[in-house]
Amino acid sequence: VSKIFSAGLDITEMSGKSNEHYAAFWRAVQEMWLKLYGSNMVTIAAINGSSPAGGCLMALCCDYRIMADNPKFAIGLNETQLGIVAPFWFKDTMINTIGNRATELSLQLGQMYPAPEALKFGLVDKLVPEDKVQSAAAAAMSQWLSVPDHARQLTKSMMRKPAIDRLVKQREADINNFVSFISKDSIQKSLQIYMDRLKQKK
């Protein structure tokens, strides 16, 4: 979609549904993260628009992030702005990218960073004009693929395995935690208010 890299997780999947639905949804989100963050392939994010929350997480899972140089496009883990909390593995992914203090600021405030600021923070690696995002991503891919595969893969795994193992060990507990959090009346109300606000902006 033009102007949007990803709107993040589908909020309607987290509103007004059964606990079984929430559990299956969260298992699928975990699966996406385990596959993408743990992939031994080279992954380059070509960020052609805004990228809140789950969208930011997807970009952070990649090896390298190229974003369109447009201050109207913003990226970040904005969960607290919705009255929800990014789970520990979202947090770990961000810490592994921009460090502990920047992550704490970012998560507590639910900050969305316009592209130039995201570059300063190291949340993205490179800004290019909007019409050059795909070609810049292809060029970056060629560079990454020129590194001997076995050495690059082992290095990637060395950097990411502790975070991945942490979720693998606690998958069921993390699902239970999500279900009991998201099904609370107060959290459902927060999500509803956020969705109403999104619609009012039009």
Ligand SMILES: CCCCC/C=C/C(=O)SCCNC(=O)CCNC(=O)[C@H](O)C(C)(C)COP(=O)(O)OP(=O)(O)OC[C@H]1O[C@@H](n2cnc3c(N)ncnc32)[C@H](O)[C@@H]1OP(=O)(O)O
């Ligand atoms: C313990 C819990 C942890 C859970 C972790 C959660 C992770 C997440 O990813 S939560 C989702 C976070 N996402 C957002 O906050 C994005 C909110 N959306 C926006 O900021 C904007 O919509 C936009 C920048 C993505 C696009 O802006 P624009 O082009 O102006 O389009 P509209 O705002 O008019 O939106 C069109 C349409 O889409 C609906 N919508 C937008 N985002 C979502 C979403 N994430 N889930 C579901 N629906 C979404 C929006 O309400 C509009 O709907 P209609 O009014 O029915 O057309």
